[in-house]
Amino acid sequence: MKIHLSSVFVDDQDKALRFYTDVLGFEKKHDVPLGVDRWLTVVSPEDPDGTELLLEPAGHPAVQPYRAALVTDGIPATSFAVEDVRAEYDRLRALGVRFAQEPVETGAVTTAVLDDTCGNLIQIVHSA
Template identity: 60%
Template sequence: MNIIVTSIFVDDQDKALNFYTETLGFVKKHDVPAGEFRWITLVSPDNQEGTELLLEPNDNPAASDYQSKLMEQGIPATMFGVEDVQKEYDRLLKHDVKFTMEPTKMGNNTIAVFDDTCGNLIQIIDY
């Protein structure tokens, strides 16, 4: 069994698509109309046949509540692996990304947390 798609709730699909592609560097794989919304998936530029990230609209009250509660409590919605957290932190600061946690050593890893501008905190970790 493999994970082929995972989703993250976003409050604005267009804004999320722009942030996740232009700022973070993901590649758009699918962008298909789905009723009043779209089925938008992204992949890593390093693994374009790998797991897809679905930018899921948070129009469902349960999804909206879940998303806002995670944000209020400072809990990241998901985690992305990067080669060098400090280097990625510095790169993203140049794009005006707002961090809620600067690079911090946790055991053998370094993590940082930023706001994706679409209602989520995202954690990055070196791998």
């Protein structure tokens, strides 16, 4: 068994697609119209047939309180692996990304937490 799909709830799918592709560097995999929303997924260019991230519309009534609680408590909605957290932090800051947590080293793990502009905190992580 392997993970095929994960999702993050987003306020605006077009805005999320721009952020996740133009800023974070993912590639669009699927974009299927479903009424007013879309089945919209992105993948890592390093693994185009790997795990997809669904940019899921945040319209369900349970989503807003759930996301608000996560953001208030500083809990990331998901985590992305990077080779060098500090370098990725610097690259993303230069693109105007706001971070809720600057890079922190805890033993063999380095993390930072960014705001995806779509209602979520996202962690970037490297494990030595």
